[in-house]
Amino acid sequence: MWKHCSFEDNIMNHKTAIGSKCGAFSACPEVLDLMSRIKGGGREGGREGGREGNPPEADKASTANDRQLLETAEGLGCPRVRLRMASTRIREAKESDCGDIMRMIRELAEFEKLSHQVKISEEALRADGFGENPFFHCLVAEIIPAPGEPQGSLVVGYGLYYFIYSTWTGRNIYLEDIYVMPKYRGQGIGTKIIKKVAEVALRKGCSQFRLAVLNWNKKAVNLYKFLGAQDLTESEGWLSFRFEGEAMRELAGC
Numbered sequence: 001m002w003k004h005c006s007f008e009d010n011i012m013n014h015k016t017a018i019g020s021k022c023g024a025f026s027a028c029p030e031v032l033d034l035m036s037r038i039k040g041g042g043r044e045g046g047r048e049g050g051r052e053g054n055p056p057e058a059d060k061a062s063t064a065n066d067r068q069l070l071e072t073a074e075g076l077g078c079p080r081v082r083l084r085m086a087s088t089r090i091r092e093a094k095e096s097d098c099g100d101i102m103r104m105i106r107e108l109a110e111f112e113k114l115s116h117q118v119k120i121s122e123e124a125l126r127a128d129g130f131g132e133n134p135f136f137h138c139l140v141a142e143i144i145p146a147p148g149e150p151q152g153s154l155v156v157g158y159g160l161y162y163f164i165y166s167t168w169t170g171r172n173i174y175l176e177d178i179y180v181m182p183k184y185r186g187q188g189i190g191t192k193i194i195k196k197v198a199e200v201a202l203r204k205g206c207s208q209f210r211l212a213v214l215n216w217n218k219k220a221v222n223l224y225k226f227l228g229a230q231d232l233t234e235s236e237g238w239l240s241f242r243f244e245g246e247a248m249r250e251l252a253g254c
């Protein structure tokens, strides 16, 4: 069963205000472990603290703390902190990302146990997302290797969205898919994608962004709730309907 969720503008403002640049420090367990060994308790007040419901000040404090700890590490002659640090960036997808996006669409459908519903092709993505009037927009999460590392950048997640219109609130965004490859989960990449969608929404004058999630997908449900989304199925009782195939052709008299 799909649950409907919505991020409203006050939450979007609040969440995008939290600095994300240094999130890469928090996201890298090796760096955090090294930092906590250097200074002791580097993880306190960090992402784990934030997830317990601490106020945004705690996130800001942890960001400042991360910076200070990195400086301390450098001061102590630990250049490997910087050398080993790959970073993640969220950027707009290019047409050449369609192969990766298609692969991850299939992985997400498999995760959702609905692979049989995937009918789309890479060509359709290219045509529908990168033509003159795109039907959708897409963000990708890319791992940028640390300086000196031989491998190139790697696309490990995506968020695909489009603009919708509410007769009650006007311009909105619908986040159709969000996905991070298993190996890269739990490091803040999904959160970064969601924050970027909130940024785009606010920039485009949208007051909400919506998404649907299967009711058994507790990790995703908890993440959306933690980030401030309302569960509309719970609070307002919305159900999802879909016309397709024969039902749609019959309606259209074809």
Ligand SMILES: CC(C)(COP(=O)(O)OP(=O)(O)OC[C@H]1O[C@@H](n2cnc3c(N)ncnc32)[C@H](O)[C@@H]1OP(=O)(O)O)[C@@H](O)C(=O)NCCC(=O)NCCS
Pocket: 047, 048, 051, 108, 111, 178, 179, 180, 181, 182, 184, 185, 186, 187, 188, 189, 190, 191, 192, 212, 213, 214, 217, 219, 220, 223
């Ligand atoms: C939901 C999803 C996009 C979140 O991305 P992410 O990069 O893992 O998100 P974050 O790291 O920002 O936060 C995830 C939180 O959920 C938890 N989590 C989610 N999936 C996890 C996993 N496989 N392993 C460990 N922790 C996980 C973590 O505990 C983390 O909390 P923490 O910050 O306290 O550690 C990603 O888990 C995913 O692609 N899941 C499969 C597909 C899916 O459910 N898509 C959503 C469909 S609506």
